[in-house]
Amino acid sequence: MAQDKAHIPVLIDAILKHCAPIDGVWLDGTFGAGGYTRALLDAGADKVIGVDRDPLAFEMAASWVEGYGRRIEMVQGVFSRMDEYASDLDGVVLDLGVSSMQLDLAERGFSFLRDGPLDMRMSQDGLSAEDIVNQATAEELADILFHYGEERASRRIARAIVREREIDRITSTLRLAEIVEGCLPRSKPGQSHPATRSFQGLRIAVNDEYGELFRGMMAAERALKPGGLLAVVTFHSIEDRMVKRFMQARAGRTGNVNRYAPETEREAPAFELITRKAVGPEDDELEINPRSRSAKLRVARRTDAEPGRVDEKQIGMPTLGGRR
Numbered sequence: 001m002a003q004d005k006a007h008i009p010v011l012i013d014a015i016l017k018h019c020a021p022i023d024g025v026w027l028d029g030t031f032g033a034g035g036y037t038r039a040l041l042d043a044g045a046d047k048v049i050g051v052d053r054d055p056l057a058f059e060m061a062a063s064w065v066e067g068y069g070r071r072i073e074m075v076q077g078v079f080s081r082m083d084e085y086a087s088d089l090d091g092v093v094l095d096l097g098v099s100s101m102q103l104d105l106a107e108r109g110f111s112f113l114r115d116g117p118l119d120m121r122m123s124q125d126g127l128s129a130e131d132i133v134n135q136a137t138a139e140e141l142a143d144i145l146f147h148y149g150e151e152r153a154s155r156r157i158a159r160a161i162v163r164e165r166e167i168d169r170i171t172s173t174l175r176l177a178e179i180v181e182g183c184l185p186r187s188k189p190g191q192s193h194p195a196t197r198s199f200q201g202l203r204i205a206v207n208d209e210y211g212e213l214f215r216g217m218m219a220a221e222r223a224l225k226p227g228g229l230l231a232v233v234t235f236h237s238i239e240d241r242m243v244k245r246f247m248q249a250r251a252g253r254t255g256n257v258n259r260y261a262p263e264t265e266r267e268a269p270a271f272e273l274i275t276r277k278a279v280g281p282e283d284d285e286l287e288i289n290p291r292s293r294s295a296k297l298r299v300a301r302r303t304d305a306e307p308g309r310v311d312e313k314q315i316g317m318p319t320l321g322g323r324r
Contacts, residue, residue: 024090151202
């Protein structure tokens with residue numbers, strides 16, 4: 001079945017190359033528009049379990065999913081619980097961040113380029129971006145924008161948000177974008193929109209994306225069979241750092257922090273690295289799909305070692321309240 005022209009799975013050729021041969025049972029933890037699931041099935045996977053927290057994903061798939069019959073199993077949930085949905089998997093693929101279908105719908109509130117309600121909830125329930133923007137303290141907002149959005153002007157923007165919401169509640173994406181723009185120099189041609197980092201930080205906070213990634217990688221370690229593959233596509237430096245450090249730590253590649261400390265017994269490596277460095281898009285993909293510009297792929301293969309654990313600090317997961 002042909003892929004929808006509106007949705008191009010990022011780095012799919014690289015995934016199929018580094019994970020070949022594609023067979024057995026895979027879990028697509030970020031189903032979205034179904035691009036990875038269909039590519040895996042067409043490449044030879046016996047079955048793909050498609051997981052997404054957004055109910056819209058399954059509504060949109062209704063027109064084509066039946067064509068694959070029992071080769072697709074749909075699960076509405078979060079990929080951090082994948083080991084509750086499946087075990088002995090041959091592969092897991094995760095495409096992090098917001099999906100194209102969410103960005104394209106103004107009513108979902110993810111985009112600063114379209115006027116819509118300030119929502120950003122992938123699951124369509126729980127606290128929204130509007131709730132956080134209008135209820136958090138200036139200090140809490142600054143921490144979100146700085147740690148999750150890497151926005152250097154976080155304090156200035158947070159103060160402006162608090163000042164503006166006292167005049168009138170902030171409920172729309174364009175109003176928030178205008179507030180952020182008013183705090184920053186005008187962007188030059190070729191630069192990203194001034195509100196990019198702030199919207200990223202809020203979206204990550206609303207959906208607990210770093211917590212999901214942290215728990216999801218450990219869940220993948222538990223769900224994969226020996227020889228199973230974990231492929232993760234990231235879109236910004238913090239996500240890539242977390243994935244890189246997780247895979248290195250679980251592959252036993254971190255080494256001793258202090259060479260003078262006594263040697264401690266090491267766990268058997270739970271993964272071996274397939275990609276030593278992050279894999280980016282080729283020129284032809286960049287031309288067809290500009291969204292792939294910042295994408296990076298990392299792949300690791302599960303060993304037969306018992307599942308273990310890492311902590312948030314070990315993989316560089318940002319936590320709020322750490323900047324003073």
